[in-house]
Amino acid sequence: MPSPYRAIFTAPGSRSFSAAGFFGRMPLSMTGIGIVTMVSQLSGDYGVAGALSATVALASAAFSPQISRLVDRHGQRRVIRPAMLICVASVLGLIAAVHAGAPEPLLFLFAVGAGCMPSVGSMVRARWAHLHRDEPRLLHASFAFDSVVDESCFVVGPILAIGLSTTLFPEAGPALAATFLAVGVLWLGAQRSTEPPAHPREKHTGGSALRTPGLQVLVAVFAFTGAIFGAIDVVTVGFAEQQGHKGAASLTLAVYALGSVLAGAVYGVLRPSSPPARRWILGICAMAVSMIPLQLVGNLPSLAVALFLAGMTIAPTMATTMALVAQLVPRAKLTEGMTWTSTGLSVGVALGSSAAGWAVDTFGAGRAYGVPAVAGALAALVAFLGYRRLTSRPAPRREGTVADERAIHGQPVDEERERNLA
Structure with missing residues (x-):
């Protein structure tokens, strides 16, 4: 290890x-x-x-x-x-x-x-x-x-x-x-x-963590990201059935997850120096671009390769998202903030699955991979539109963040280090 x-x-x-x-x-x-x-x-x-x-x-x-x-x-x-x-x-x-x-x-x-x-x-x-x-x-x-x-x-x-x-x-x-x-x-x-x-009730001023502007961007983008996942699951089952090997769908989707697991393991060993917000938007864009090869696949082996490459964008982006949540949301609301991103993902999965099922029935499985492609493009668009909210004000100045806790205990706060947290 x-x-x-x-x-x-x-x-x-x-x-x-x-x-x-x-x-x-x-x-x-x-x-x-x-x-x-x-x-x-x-x-x-x-x-x-x-x-x-x-x-x-x-x-x-x-x-x-x-x-x-x-x-x-x-x-x-x-x-x-x-x-x-x-x-x-x-x-x-x-x-x-x-x-x-x-x-x-x-x-x-x-x-x-x-x-x-x-x-x-x-x-x-x-x-x-x-x-x-x-x-x-x-x-x-x-x-x-x-x-x-x-x-x-x-x-x-x-x-x-x-x-x-x-x-x-x-x-x-x-x-x-x-x-x-x-x-x-x-x-x-x-x-x-x-x-x-x-954290006592009196520290929970300002209502829900979802009122944090940066968190709203993450949740919105994760809704479209979840749509990618939900759509790929449904369309891949339909594609495998269309190819006459429906049982191979689970193996093909496992390859998708395997790409994410391996990339996540490597990502944890690296020492990224760029701010999390920059790495996050690059990850979202990479996820969107990885949907393009899916439009060109003609058989299960080529689909497995395309999904493996697409999967490599997932875990690093998810890890960076959690780092951003920890940076943006006050520590008194950290668990709620992390849960909101998962909620956005879950809602997106449900919507993506429904849209993909309709697309498979209407256009066929091969063309239905356009659903995750559209979801990826929308995720990237929302990420670009909301990027300023992730960088407009530094998290260390917000009450209840990691840096605020250090200041309370008399520890020095390195703002550049905080911006590069994770």
Whole structure:
């Protein structure tokens, strides 16, 4: 393991909360597809299955930022455990209701409850930010490593959910997702030494973290970025079926994630000297440009190569985004700020999936790769239009940032270093 990765795990408790975070964020990639697989197998109704999955995603987009806002105020342990219990109870209720053939309104009620899922990934990133707040290089490596973990979850999660539901019993996928969430949250909540300090209510002036101008830009761009991911998933399945090898779609998408994992691992070893905002906009543009080769593919091998190259733009851009959030958002609202970017991503995935499904049916799978291309172009456009908001005022002057904490403790603040954080 390269030295930066060894260094980030020298801090006591870092290995443990990172492992707990892996289990806790697995349901993010398992719950939706697990519900679709379960419902479609038990009832054969793909329309209801897709609608239930979409309900979970939209409910999560509504609940997750509010849960994270409470975490910033009251601490992780006090908030994520009750939220987890609501989510797990709702998933188990949905499983029982589907198995019993309950009325559809009850199914959707449980699906809304299942969206009360704490953003465990944001909790872990907040711990990394707190742990390495005085060491920019280690924080950079931490966020890169976390992006790799995210990608790994999205490779392993759907395979587990679909595989278990189709080989054991239909309810196995969602049940395992609920189990992972319970284990991850209980394990993470038990680790008090690395938990970021809670901030009292009086420090939460100005309302939601989303009012931060720079964060609004990141969330908007991430909505289009999520549309890229959602569209590529759907179109790739359609393309593989059109080529007569539908089963190869999962392998092809795994290659897409593999490109991201490898690039993220390398990115964490590097020592970038340019400001995060500049690296971020270059990453968004690279992601948009990587959609062009997809318009030219004619078979699965060429598609796999194009997706591998496109995947290499993902993890580095995600890691830089988290560095920007840590730079822009006051520390009293850091967890909420990180969750808002994930929310934008989730909403974009849902919209991209819907648009891509329509495009595949209307124009065919090959031409439907135009959907992620358009999403990428819009992401780059919004990034350029909002770039000044990311650089117009330096984060160290904002109350509650890393530099502000150092000033309180009498430590010198290097503004140039802060601008290059991560």
